[in-house]
Amino acid sequence: MNTGIMFLQQLINGLSLGSIYALIALGYTMVYGIVKLINFAHGDIMMIGAYTAYFVLKAFGTSVTGMAAAFLISMIVCGLLSLVIERFAYRPLRNAPRLNSLITAIAVELILQNAMRVIPFIGPDPRLFPTFAIKNFSIGTVSISNIQLIVIVLSAILMLALNYIVNHTKTGMAMQAVSYDLQASSLMGISVNRTIAFTFALGSVLAAAGGILYAIAYPQIDPLLGYMPGLKAFIAAVLGGIGSVPGAMFGGVILGVAETLTKGFLSSQFADAISFSILIIILLVKPTGIFGKSSHVKV
């Protein structure tokens, strides 16, 4: 197969993977933007989204209504779960040193992961995610599967919806305001608690979708599913500029493409290491990321 064609093919694969990363990266970037917390547990929300969908699909089958139900129920479950986590794990520590919140986030991640491993009807063993028939379409010399199409299209729709919410609704404006200045926002009458809770929920809804799409694309699920994609999505958020919504989308796609190109042309084993290397390089060269702004400290 000639290199040019393979390159294009990998680009499509990368776009598909990158869209998933973008969906999850959005959750990281919005939460960091608003409360300056790296929500380590976010990757596990994705995992729970996948598992919820698994059980729904097992019950209702993989028809269109089944899938729709899976998405809907999954998103609701993850949204609610993140509200609980925010309320009980993070909110009490909002005024404590940031280090404490970071450690708590790590703790929540471990609790979610290990709880899933321990709960009897879930358990640590991998399960096969219900899939449907794969159909391949050719566009010229490259092919794209129906699954990839669904991933890309659905991600795009969700990101457009998010963009609308963040930029054209009152709640979205509140989110932006709180991320700039929490104190001032509350003085302006914005309910900071509600806005922050909403941000968490919004991110988790996207993560749930991302988890389901990931499970559709890579149908083996286990409780540690969220770990690597979660980390990579975070790297994507940093790459795009943490706190920046377009940055997360952009970063996700770039990272997805970089990873698939590495797997395709170099070696699949080093793909993970490449993602982390990208992180280190971007932090060396432009720590605020592609779309980020640098802040100036007054002496």
Place this chain on the structure above:
Amino acid sequence: MKNKNLRNMLILGACSLIVVFAVGMLINFDIIDAYTAQILTLAGINAIMALSVNIICGITGQLSLGQAGFMAIGAYSTIFIANSGVPLPVSIILAGIVTAFFGFLIGFPTLKLEGDYLAIVTLGFGEIIRVVFVNLKKYTGGPNGKQFPTIMTLNPAIAYMVIIGVLVLLIILIQNFIRSTYGRAILAVRDDEIAANSSGISIFRYKMIGFVIASFVAGIGGALYAPFIGFIKPDMASFNKSIDYLIFVVLGGMGSTTGSILASFVLTSLQEFLRFLQNYRLLFYPVILMLVMHFRPQGLLGTKEFSFIKTWEDFPCWKDKILGTLKIKKSEKKGGAE
């Protein structure tokens, strides 16, 4: 003044000897069984790793989530060097130095970063190290790991004395370093970088010194781990292991060396104890972590240190207090000073 210093050194020397040799002898003569000895020794390794995390936490005020990576470098280096014919003790020290060198390299990009990024970058480096070790099958045996049985694997008394001995030595050296002008320089950088810089202290250099020391300590931890357990795998560098060591530090108190050590011993023993919980054990650590963060964020000891010397100085006070309460008649006794 000189006599006080001498006295302090003697107190510490005596305590060290007891902890290392007396207990070691107990193990040797089977008064303490091999199983308990293994737990104590493993706790010693964990304490060394906790020390390493504590140092980074102390100098940067941030978390390092990659110390396990340095431990892996130390472990694999020891095996590599020892298998080339170098005697084990020398291999261990050389492995520490190799790890310190990698710490120096990794420190360059890492220490220039502000804020939470240190946590993520160290995590990244830890994972990179793991992936590299998994893939260098020729040297590392790949994901299946590498065997390295030594005298320490076979003889619990020797393993204990060597590892606890090194732990004690490291504690003393680190304390000496902290309670000196170098230590003050590093603490000043942590407290206010700009003021420290303007007072003549090169920020990057001193952060690097702390980072390299922490890497060295982690390397030594790994270098001792390999010959003790006799077997290592690349996932000893993973994020999860780094979290374990972080938990010891958080629980013990992020500002306290003795806290980290204490927490390491308590938690390592507890892990064995809790075997009956089976898989629910996995929930134990993170739940405790959450509870600590919410209800006692300063951990067990906060920033205080347990001091043998202070205990010795307070001893006459205790002696009198105990005697005083034993006496039937309540007589006025002044608390004994030296």
Place this chain on the structure above:
Amino acid sequence: MSEVKTVLKASDISIVFGGLRAVSNFSCELKANELVGLIGPNGAGKTTVFNMLSGVYRPTEGQISFWDRKDMVKVINKASPAAHNKIGIARTFQNIRLFSKMTVADNVRVALHTSRVVNPFDVLLRTPRFFKDEERMTGEVEQLLDLFKILDKKDELAKNLPYGEQRKLEIVRALASKPQLLLLDEPAAGMNPQETEELMRLIAFIREKFNLTILLIEHDMRLVMGICERIIVLDYGRIIAEGKPEEIQSNPQVIKAYLGEEAVNA
């Protein structure tokens, strides 16, 4: 009669922050033992000048030369703040920057780090040289604290000191590094008239005792006019006047900058 030597010379230094020219063409020459004041309305760029002279910022244009203890001239534009300190420039800060979690004595000890005699082995092995150096440092620290009348607080945490004493401590810390040039950024900020009087005497005293050249930023005109031999006035990042206190007081440009157009005609 030997010429008084120059200690620092700034030649046309400017600094640009993302499109904003904070300081333009600042030039000054500080001679040994001078006590010079730098004044101007808020936002004039005074602290920015200090930051350039102490290495916190790098000037985008111009050159700063410093004559070190051995009278060798060095261009110090690109040097780090730590290098500035080592070569003989020490400073205090507009918003107090003490090591709040360290004791008063340790705050000063930190500044003595560059003068240490020990090496890492002495520290690790606790050689006699280590104890001797620690004793020397303690001695110097206590001497300085005593001079400023805060010796009794030496073991207190710096953050627990009253405001006026915190400002004094910052000056003590700066002095500990044995500078040739001392940059004081608003040393009298927040002080009442009595404290300001005491500070004036202290500054004059340390200039004598430690053979210092002092450049100070101040808003308190009593202090500036009281002890400065020469005053430089800054407005919108430029020098608008320079000269003796009496000259500055009656200079129309200065009056306009501080009090507005009407005041000039009053």
